[in-house]
Amino acid sequence: MTRVLDTLRRLWDIWLPSVTGLTVAALAAWVSLMPSLLPRAWHYQGIVTGVSMFVGYGVGVALRTLWRKFVAPQIKLHPDLDALGNKLLLFARLSAPYVLVVYLITATATAIRWQDQVSDLVESARPPWADYMRIPWIALAIFIGLLVAARGLRRLYQLFVRVVSRKFKLGENTARLTGAVLATVLAFGIVQGVVPRLFFEAANRISGAQNTEDLPGTTRPTVPERSGGPESVVNFDDLGLQGRRFVSGGLDQAELTDLMEEPAEQPIRLYAGLESAETDDDRSALVVEELNRTRAWEREAVVIVPTTGTGWINPHAAQAIELLSAGDVAIVGTQYSYLPSWISFLADREKAEAAGRSLIEAVVGWRQSLPPDVHHPNLYLYGESLGTQAGEAAFSGIRDIRNTVDGVLWMGPPNSNRIWRSLVERRDPGTPATEPVYADGLLVRFSEDPAEFRDDDTPWIPPHVLYVQHATDPVVWWTPDLMFDRPAWLSEPPGKGRHPGMTYMPVFTFFQVTADLGNAIGGSQGYGHLYDHQILDGWAAVTGREEWDDDEFVRFARLHDRAMESQERG
Template sequence: MKARLDIAGATVGLIAVALSLTPSLLPRPAWGQGFVSGLAFAVGYGIGVVAWRGIARLSRGRLPAAAEAQVWIVALIGLVGAAVIMPFAIGWQNSVREAVGMPDTSGFDWLVAGIGYLLGAWLAFAIGNGVARGYRRLHALVEPRMPWRETRPRAHTTMTGAGTVVAMLAVFSIGLSLLSFLLTVASESKNRQYDPEYPQPTSALRSGSEESLIAWDQVGQAGAKIVGGGPTRDEIAAVTGLDAMDPIRVYVGVDVPGSFEERAALAVEELERTGAADRSVLMIAGTTGSGWLDPAAIDGFEYLHAGDTALVAMQYGATGSPISAILTPDLSQDGTTALVEAVTAWWEGLPEGDRPQLVVYGLSLGSFGIQSAYSDVNDLLASTEGAVLAGTPSFTPVWSAAQDARDAGSPYSLPVLEEGLHVRWADAWGGLETLDGPWEETRIAYLQHGTDPIVWIGPSVIWSEPAWLQEGQRSASVSNDMVWIPVVTAFQGMIDLILSTAVPEDAGHKYGNVAVDALHQVTGDAGLSDEAMARVRTVIEAYDTFSPVAN
C-alpha cells in the first residue's frame, strides 16, 4: 500500500509554514527558523485533518471522510509553494536582521533551516501521535468504568467522551504539578552547585563571608556570583581615577530558613552590620527567577559612585524566569515586596539629612517584582529617590498604567509622560536626554527596546492588534515588513523570546550597558570627569552580554 497524506491537512500545513516565515521582532537562527516552520507544518496538518473531517461529517456523506493523495503529489505541491515563497521569506528575514544591525542571511543558512524543518516536523508528528495513542488508551480505560454505561445507553457516546475529557484534564493537572515539582527540585539542586570561579568572599562587606550573618552555603549559585564578583576598590580607582571604596553587597539566598519577611529582616541586619547607612547610594535590586542580577548593571553602578555604594538583593526562587513567571508568579511579587518594604522602612528610620540615596533597580522579572511593591508610579516616586527598570514584562500593572497615561502624540514604543518631568523612557545610550524639558528628581527611567518580546508580547496580541505595531506608535527598530497576524504574532513573539539571544546589545532583551547610562542619569556619580565616564563605559561594554531569559 502506497503512503498517502491528507490534502486538506497538507494545505493548511503549508499555509502555517508560510505564516511562520513572516517577519517578527527579532531574527532567528537558521536552524531555529527551520525547526519552527517544521512544527508549524505539523500543527497545521493536524488542524487541517480535523477541520476536514468535521466538514465531511456535517455534509452527511456528500464529502469523503478523508481527502488523501499520494505523498509525492503533496511533496510536489510543497516544493512549488516553497519556491514561490522563498524569495519573500529571505527578504522578510533580512529586513528583521537589518533592523537590529545584523548581516543578511545566506543560501547555506537556508540549507540548515531545511534540516531544522525536518526535525521540527518529525518531532511534532511524533508528539501528536503520542497524544492520540494516549487519548485512545485513556478512553478505553475510562469508558468501561462509567456509571452511566448501562443505565443511559443513549448518552453513552457523549458522556463517555465527557468522562474522558475530565480524566485527561485530571492527568494534565497532575502532570503540570509534577513538572513544577521536578523543575523546582532540579533548580534547587543546581542552585547549590557553585562556580569555582567565584570563591567565598574574604571581605566583611559581602554576604557569605566569615563575618556575615548569611552562611556561604546559603547564598546560592546566583548569589555566589554576585557577592563573589564585582570590581574591587583598586579596580574602581584605576578606572575612575578617584579614591575608591570597596562596595557593599548584601544577598539573601533562597536556602536561608524562614519566610520572605524573616529573610528581608535578615537583609536589613546585614545592611546594618556592613555599615550601609554611611554609604552615598543604596540600591534595592530585584532579581530574576533564578536570583540573577546583570553584572554589567551592578558593576557599572559601583564604578559610577567610586564604590561608595550598598546593594541589597534577595532570592525568591531558583527556577529560570520563564518557568517562574508561568508556574510561580507570586514568588517574584511576594519576595521582592517583602525586601522593598523592610529595607525602605529601615532607610526611612535613618536621619533624613544623613542617609544614602535610595534607588531601586530591576531587569525583566526583577523589574516586575520591584514594581509589584508599589501601587503606581506616584507611589514609586514618593517612596524612592530613583528607579531604573529595564525590559519590564508586559503583564506589569504599574508599567502598563504609565504607558497608557502617556502624553497625547507620544508613541507607545517610547512614551512621554508629563513632558518627562519625572519619568522617562529610552531604548539606547543617551536616549533619556532627548527631551527638551527639565528632568527633576526623583527620576524614574524605563528601558525598553522596540524589539524586546518580553516587553511587548502579551495575551491580547493573540486576538487584537497591539498599539506598538500601529502606525505612529511602533519603534524604528521593528522591521517595516512586520504586520500583526492574529495568533501568529503572539506565537512568533514567544519563539523570539526562546531562540533569539544572539542579538546585539541594543536589541531584544539585553540592557547591560544601557542600564549603566540610566543609572548615571538617575543616581548621578561621584564626580567623574568626562574621560573617566568614557572609561567606565568602555569597561562595561567589554562585558559579555547576557539575556536574562534563562536566568
C-alpha cells in the same frame, strides 16, 4: 508511470493525510517564516515552523470535517462536474504531500531575504545561506513526529470507544461522546495538573542542584563589606549560586582606585539566599542587619535590586553604578527561587512580587528609622525583566514610587507589569507605545535608548523614574491579548529595529511573539531582551549625574568594559 501512481496510492492509503490539513499547514509554515521581532537560528526556526505546521494541519482537518458534515451535503453538482471534481481531488490527494515538501523548501528560500533583513535591523550577523536550507528538514521531522503521535492517540481513543461500546452495550454515538468527555477531562487534568507539577518538580530539582554548585573564580569574600565575608551574619555557602557570584564579583577598592585613577571606596554588596532564612521577611531582615553591620548609611546611595528567577543580579548593572559612584554605594538583593527567570515568570510571579515587596519595604523602613543626625543615603531601585515586576509590587502607583525612593531604573519590563501597563495605556495622545510620553515626561520616562538623555535639559522633576524598553523585546510586548486584539505597537510605525513587514494577524501573531520569547536574547546588545550596553546611560539619567555627555559616556564605557573583562554575565 503506472508503477509510480501505484506507489503513491499505497503511501496515501498508509498515511491518508488531509489535503485541507496540508494546505493550511503550508499556510502556517509560510506565516512562521515571516518577519517577527528577532532573527532565529536555523534549528530554532525549524522547530517553530514544524510546530506551526502541525497546528495548521489540525485547523485544516477541523475545517474539512465541518465542511463535510454541514456544507457539502447541501451542494448538488452535475454528474460530469462531480466526476471531474473527484478526479481532481484524487490527484490533489496523491500529490499534496510531495507538493508540500517542495513548497516548504521554496518558501524557506524566498524567506531568507526577510530573515537577513531582521538580522540587519538588530545588528546581528547573517547566518550562512546553507544554514537556512536546513530549516525545511527540521520542520518536516517535527511535523511528522507530532502527526504520528497525534494519530497514535486517535487510535487509542478509537480502541477505547470500541471497548466501551462492547462492554457496556452502548450505542456508537453514546460511546463516542463518553470517550470524548473522558479524553477531555483527562487531557485537561494532565495539562493543568500532572504536566505542570512534574515539570516544575523536575525544574526545581535541577535548579536546586545547580544552586549548590561552585563556579570557577567564586571565592568567599575577604572584606567585611560583602555578605558571606568576615563578621557577616550570613553564611557564604547559603547564598546560592547567583548570590555567591554576586558577592564575590566586581572590583574591590584597590582595583577601582587603580582603574579609575582616583580614590575609591570599598563597594558594599549584601545578599541573602534561600538557605539563609526560611521566609522572605526573614531574608529581608538579614539584609537590614547587614546594612547596619557595614554602616551602609554612610554611603552616598543604597541600591535595592529585586532579583530575577534564580536570584541573579546583572553584574553589568552592579559594576556600572559602582564605577559611577567610585564605590560609594551599597547594593542589596535576596533570592526567592531556584528556577530560571522564564519558568519563574510562569510559576513564581507571586513569589517574585512577595520577595520584592518584602525587600523594598524592609530597606525603606531601615532608612526611615535612621536617627535625624545620621546621614540618610539616597535610595535607588534597579530591576530587570521579572525583577521589574517584583519591584513594582511594593508600590500602588507612580506617586507612591516617587514618594518613597530617589530614583528607579527598570529594564525590559514584562507586559504584565501593573504600573507600567497603566502608564503606557494613559500615555500622552500621539505618542507611540514603544516609546510613550507620560505627563510630558515630567514624572516618569520611557526610552528605547537612554543615550538620548545625554546633555538633556528638558524638565524632569526628581526623583527620576525610567523604564528602558526595546521595540524588539518580546518580553515587553507578549500578552495573551495578541490572540485576537491588534496591539498599539503593531498599529504604529515600527520602533527601532522592528521589521516594517511585521503585521498583525489574529492568532498567528500571538504564536510568532510567543516563539520570540524563547529567543529573546537572539539579537545583539540594544535589541531584544539585551540591555547591558544601555545601563550606564540609564544610571546616569536616574541619578541625575551632571555633565553627562558623549565624552563622559565613552570614558566610563571603556572603564566598564575593562572592569567586566574578568566577570561573567551569568
